[in-house]
Amino acid sequence: MGFLSGSASFVRFSVEGELPENALDFIADRVIAFSFRDIDDTFDEYSIGWVSVLNMFDSQFKYASYAAGDYITLTLRVDERKVSPAILKKFVAKEEERVKQEKQVPKLGRSLKVEIKERVRTELMRKAIPVPTTYELCWSLSDSTLTFFTTNKKAHTVLEDFFQESFNLMLRQQIPYVVGETLLNEEQAARLAMINPEVLV
């Protein structure tokens, strides 16, 4: 959060690889092709896709609302059905007890237990409401850089994979050394590669 309001946390990536000649058309196609699909009315466990930065329910981007000047602004939305381990444990125990009573046996076999757990998990998963998470990004086409508004490392990996899938472009995180290589001239960059940690005291 934070791209549009309040305080923001972000990291920078460089975008590596070539966009086709008709870049904007290509991006328009890909954004729609990889836009977010709602799973509220299905039983899918996971859904990921692009939505508008202004409205997480807008995945159609009428009038190319992801474009702002030379920038592409998108929100990566991930919806996931989750069942908390404590709830799962409770309902599995309950169901095991019921089956024991029904079959009039003191103990259940291993395979039956596995089957019960899987069945209960599926049932609970279907009832679970998908939890949405959103991460905003701002992609500068002229600089080939991307600002991603979270410092969550797991989200970085999700973005790198999904961005590559969507646009066939690689993301490379801009750590100081990598930024340094682009800021310095060739001779300085060669020396930068050679430096070792300095003792400052």
Added chain:
Amino acid sequence: MDLVDLIAEKRFVGQEFLTWLWFKSEQRGGSVELPGVGDIIVVFEKHMLLEYGEGETNEKCICSGLQSELQEARTGLLMGKKLEQARIQLVQGDYEYNFTLSGALMEFRNVKLPKTAGTEQDDSNNPEEAEGMILERIFLFEELVRIVNELLRIFLETRTSEGWRDELDKIRQWIHGPSESTGA
């Protein structure tokens, strides 16, 4: 080199940069000269995280305090620690930014942008005004990154030049200086 290896092996570059920036800001009472721009204000405040060593010998020390002299952090420097994270106030012209910068991965955290008319209003209902607001915020974020990159460039140019030895002497004097002179 793989990025994962680079992150581990070149971790020190960002930490030395932050430590150097702290020195630079104190050298002239909070102003740092940006070539072609003039003086900007860089103040280290409230919160710092220092780090020493890698892997199992890694040691971290968090210091915070409003208006404090950050004596603990200074002692940390004396013990050979480097700055890994710091809360920084940066002022260029009319723009004032507050943000936490982490050295190793160059993460910008809790960035407070300068207050401007455009960013203060909620115009998200009108598409055209929304685009204007988005562009303004993008500009402010990019400006912050540009200034930080410019500071990084100055540091790396010195760090890779013959002049680094002199700069290093000054940094060492600064690290040893304040606590000795105040008799703490």
